Amino acid sequence: MNSVLTTSDEILASARTLITSGGYNGFSYADIAKVVGIRKASIHHHFPSKVDLVRTLVIRYRQDAEVGIAALEQDAPDPLELLKTYAGHWAKCIEDASRPFCVCALLASELPALPPEIAGEVKAFFRFLSTWLTSVMERGSREGALSLSSQPRVEAEAFMASVHGAMLSARAYGTPEVFPAILAPTLQRLSPTVAQ
Amino acid sequence: MNSVLTTSDEILASARTLITSGGYNGFSYADIAKVVGIRKASIHHHFPSKVDLVRTLVIRYRQDAEVGIAALEQDAPDPLELLKTYAGHWAKCIEDASRPFCVCALLASELPALPPEIAGEVKAFFRFLSTWLTSVMERGSREGALSLSSQPRVEAEAFMASVHGAMLSARAYGTPEVFPAILAPTLQRLSPTVAQ
DNA sequence: CTCTGTCTACCTTCTGATAGGGAGGCTGTC
DNA sequence: GACAGCCTCCCTATCAGAAGGTAGACAGAG
Known part of the structure; x- marks a missing residue:
């Protein structure tokens, strides 16, 4: 101990x-x-077994995310702010190289070769993240805090894909700045247009 | 033989x-x-050695891409059409499960653990793809065939990230339709606005 | 005769996993 | 208090199989 x-x-x-x-x-x-x-x-x-270890890891990872997001929603309930904070979290992790990639994003890429017990948990994480982002998009659209050009669900998936793809690019180039550079226009586009 | x-x-x-x-x-x-x-x-x-095999594979992969893209540019030089064709190529590959993921995108995700010879080639692929997409964005912007809200380079990186992220999501959900669903709004946004 | 492509046989190292044992800490009973 | 029993945690020793790789022989084509 x-x-x-x-x-x-x-x-x-x-x-x-x-x-x-x-x-x-x-x-x-x-x-x-x-x-x-x-x-x-x-x-x-x-x-x-290794499967036990990684399955536990992924489950714990999702639980931590659930807790973190719940706390986030209480601190700053503004939808746009939530998305910015989420993106900012990863920007910081990539920049200081502390956790420069989402475990589940990486595991998802090798999903077909993963033991089914782990694959299931990884899929569950994606569903969880997508559900949360969709709810943020829906609320933002309702409250006028976000300007959506598609359905909330589609916007949520597109946002998630941007984050994951930007992680990949940051890793491929070896330059952390790429991540926020890619996310900035996405967040800009979601901001409610202040007049014209 | x-x-x-x-x-x-x-x-x-x-x-x-x-x-x-x-x-x-x-x-x-x-x-x-x-x-x-x-x-x-x-x-x-x-x-x-395994390194020889995979390095050859990645180099060949990039060369094939170069040839394919050159042919594409000759067939349909319209920038928006190029982007749609590129996205459509992957949509088809994912749908018929023939090549449901970009080799280099997958390798990039495990880049830190890759033998340096391979890592270098993977990075080269990303640079190549990014350079091409940037040139398409630049030309589209110049000709008015694309409506960009950021610099061509940034738009190119964002587009590439969307494609890679959408691949990941399609794999995670196990539903190919997710890919075109994510790409559609991105392509829509890049289309020159036909009046209001 | 040589070169190419394949084979069998083998090596070394790593991999995930098991068996069994020992040190230390709690707890209940006398 | 003392002791027995059990539990937790880590150890050494060992395993079978898979990993990447090598050596050397053989068959066929030029």
Whole structure:
């Protein structure tokens, strides 16, 4: 028992970092063992199989997102502000290289090769994110806080795709600034036109 | 020597399919051997190492894209039409599940864990695609065939991000229709406004 | 005879996983 | 208080299979 972080939390944290960098098949128990400072076998005590580990990780990831978003909605309920904050969150993560990619976005790219238990959780994350964004778009449209040119659902999917694609580009170019540069016009377009 | 396809071409083709599904670490020489109907050792005759194989694959992929795009520009030089055709190409590939993901987009997602020789080629593909899209945006803006709300370069990056993000969503949901649904508003927005 | 393409056989290292044991901490009973 | 029993956590040792890769032989074509 560590005072600040459980061993199983440390395992999950390093697994997230490793997945973020190379995907499901891009890391091994040996890699985690090295980072956490523990033996391979000890990881199996906490997570019997790799599938258990990653499934737990994805579920936890979604739960954290749910909590974070709920807090966000309370702090700044303005739809446009919510979208900006969401994009800003990722811009910051990419810039300081702390979590430069969404775990689920990466796992989704290799979805066909993923164990079904994990694939299901990844899909659930996408549904969750899409549902939230759709609700933000709907509310923004209703309140006049967002100017939509399509149905809320479509706008939500397009926004999510922009974020994921921008993450990819930032990684491909190796330049974090690309992310906000891509998102800026999208957010601009969603802003209610202040007169003409 | 096969009458229609070289063995090395068959190897490259099956490698592309396998990478498209599970990424660089998601396939092995054994997998290719099974598909092509050859022994592992024979693959090493054509491509000494896995890095050789995938680097060749990515280079070939970019060359094919260059040729395809050059042909496209000759057939239909209208900028908006070019973008629609490009998006339509992927929509078709995703729909008939023939090549439901861009190899380089997938490899880019695991870029930090990729052998540097391959990472370099993937980056080169992104630069190439971005350069082409920027040129299309520039020309479209000059000719009035596209209505841009940002600089051509930014519009190009945003378009590319939308395409990649939409691919990811189509894969995550398992519904091909998502791709064109996301791209439609983007293309709509780029269309020159026919009056009000 | 040589070159190309394939084969069998083998090697090394890594991978996820298991068995079994030991140290330490709680808890209930005498 | 002492002790037994159990639980948690980590260890060493080991495994079977898959990974990427090599060596050397053989068949056919030029």
